[in-house]
Amino acid sequence: MPSPSGSMKERVWGLYPWHGQSEAERRLVHPEDFERLKFLWPYCKVLERLGEAAERGFILLRYAESVFRVRPELFQPVSAPAFDFGGQVRLRKDAGRTGVISAIHWHYKQARPFFLLRLGTKRPLKRYFAEELLPRSAPLFLQA
Secondary structure (H helix, E strand, C coil): CECCCCCECCCEEEECCCCCCCHHHHCCECHHHHHHHHHHCCCCEEEEEEEECCCCCCEEEEECCEEEEECHHHCEEECCCCCCCCCEEEECCCCCCEEEEEEEEEECCCCEEEEEEEECCECCCCEECHHHEEECCCCHHHHC
16 A cells, blocks of 8 residues: 555554453453454464554554454564465465465464465365465466
8 A cells, every 4th residue: 555655555464462351451452343353363363453543542453354443552563474365375385276365373483474275165274384385476486
């Protein structure tokens, strides 16, 4: 999304380790978004920070197609994932198999994101790290 100066705005990604089990944590989420965020359970998920919400004191976080208003206290920036939600990718080991990024999670021990793919109609079961995937449009010589 272009900024007023015409340059591209850098996207900010991060973690929001929210459990929603205490009253203090419940107050970190806009009341209208509480149930949806509780259902998502954002712990271990990588979210994009879209900026400030219209409501004072809240920021906007996106996970796939969902946007939530939360207080910024828990937001922890991380490096941008190599792929975004809905991105079409190929498996590096089998470039004939393609899929769509359906989830981005955080591997705390390795301190990096991993991806769940929708391969055809199958539910995502295996996790993939960025080096195991190629953009669907990547040249074939990048497979090696």
